[in-house]
Amino acid sequence: MSAVTPAPTPDLMQLYHMGGPWVGQTFYVAAQLGIADHLGQEPVQVADLAARTDANEEALYRFCRVLASMGVLEAHDGRRFSLTEAGAILRSDAPGGFRYGVMLQSGACFRAWTEVMHTVRTGEPAFDRVHGAAYYDFLEANPAENELFNRAMGVTSLAPAIAALDRYDFTGLGHVVDVGGGGGTLLAAVLRRNPGMTGVVQDLAAVTAEAPAHLAAEGVQDRVEVVSGSFFDAVVPGADAYVLSRVLHNWSDEDCLRILGRVREAMPAHARLIVIDSVIPEGGGLHPSMLADLFMMVILGGKERTEGDWRQLLDEAGFRMTRAVQAENTGGTLVHALVEAVPR
Numbered sequence: 217m218s219a220v221t222p223a224p225t226p227d228l229m230q231l232y233h234m235g236g237p238w239v240g241q242t243f244y245v246a247a248q249l250g251i252a253d254h255l256g257q258e259p260v261q262v263a264d265l266a267a268r269t270d271a272n273e274e275a276l277y278r279f280c281r282v283l284a285s286m287g288v289l290e291a292h293d294g295r296r297f298s299l300t301e302a303g304a305i306l307r308s309d310a311p312g313g314f315r316y317g318v319m320l321q322s323g324a325c326f327r328a329w330t331e332v333m334h335t336v337r338t339g340e341p342a343f344d345r346v347h348g349a350a351y352y353d354f355l356e357a358n359p360a361e362n363e364l365f366n367r368a369m370g371v372t373s374l375a376p377a378i379a380a381l382d383r384y385d386f387t388g389l390g391h392v393v394d395v396g397g398g399g400g401t402l403l404a405a406v407l408r409r410n411p412g413m414t415g416v417v418q419d420l421a422a423v424t425a426e427a428p429a430h431l432a433a434e435g436v437q438d439r440v441e442v443v444s445g446s447f448f449d450a451v452v453p454g455a456d457a458y459v460l461s462r463v464l465h466n467w468s469d470e471d472c473l474r475i476l477g478r479v480r481e482a483m484p485a486h487a488r489l490i491v492i493d494s495v496i497p498e499g500g501g502l503h504p505s506m507l508a509d510l511f512m513m514v515i516l517g518g519k520e521r522t523e524g525d526w527r528q529l530l531d532e533a534g535f536r537m538t539r540a541v542q543a544e545n546t547g548g549t550l551v552h553a554l555v556e557a558v559p560r
């Protein structure tokens with residue numbers, strides 16, 4: 217495992233205020249109203265903006281003043297506002313899908329945080345208590361939320377996972393299954409960099425529906441099979457490599473053992489398992505994966521894991537961990553490491 221420099225411990229009051237709900241909810245409302253889509257470099261009267269976004273004019277004026285103080289907007293004479301260069305990151309068409317990430321994290325997921333006490337007292341996900349359904353069942357029943365999830369899981373949030381796989385040597389691994397591979401974005405990136413390879417993307421039907429169009433846009437449709445089916449039931453057999461990217465942290469150890477069991481059954485003796493997920497550094501410092509661990513517990517009953525946790529979990533599932541490569545901490549909400557294992 218490569219060395220990790222722990223982040224310095226910030227001032228606690230500053231941490232509370234900056235990471236607190238006020239700022240998050242301010243971004244959320246800006247994203248939800250599509251403020252960045254309604255504004256450009258030309259200043260717009262707040263009355264106009266209120267009409268376009270169906271908001272109260274006076275409240276929106278005070279709200280925009282806050283966004284201006286944060287550098288999202290620029291304030292002009294006569295209660296007019298324009299979008300700053302930095303604020304353009306909140307536009308729907310900005311590369312990276314930040315707007316959708318904000319809407320995902322600070323909408324239904326944020327409402328679950330109001331019951332975080334329930335999670336800490338019982339170990340159960342607060343999301344289920346607040347929304348009456350487990351997270352992935354909730355997404356299946358709410359197409360708009362599901363679409364938001366797919367957009368938020370798009371290219372930028374995947375960039376660290378893609379970078380981790382870029383550094384991975386796929387020599388001799390001709391056929392790969394991306395288990396819980398979403399719309400195929402990660403698999404497409406791997407296949408584009410490894411022209412001789414073929415692959416399978418397996419996920420739930422609501423998610424794979426989008427895959428063919430996406431794979432065609434990436435020009436890899438002829439090398440990919442799209443399979444709809446739960447990884448709790450079966451995983452596509454016979455590949456040289458199995459990727460589980462940002463999947464296992466959604467699940468408890470017990471559920472992970474079920475998923476890994478299906479992967480273990482499906483894979484030939486020579487195949488490799490490649491897990492992309494956080495690895496919590498052992499030893500102090502507020503690493504992003506610590507807060508992500510709490511998020512996983514509150515939303516999904518999932519878990520971020522230390523290198524020792526990974527070794528033990530993989531061992532129990534019939535694997536031998538061969539490597540754990542930590543990723544650079546660039547200050548995002550998650551740091552994706554690569555953990556490799558082979559069947560025992």
Ligand SMILES: C[S@@+](CC[C@H](N)C(=O)[O-])C[C@H]1O[C@@H](n2cnc3c(N)ncnc32)[C@H](O)[C@@H]1O
Pocket residue numbers: 352369374377395396397398399402418419420423445446447448460461462463466
């Ligand atoms: C956090 S996303 C990660 C997606 C993708 N691997 C990535 O790195 O962007 C977790 C994925 O697991 C999928 N998933 C959840 N339950 C599943 C199940 N029972 N069977 C197959 N996939 C499932 C979700 O639909 C989602 O695409």
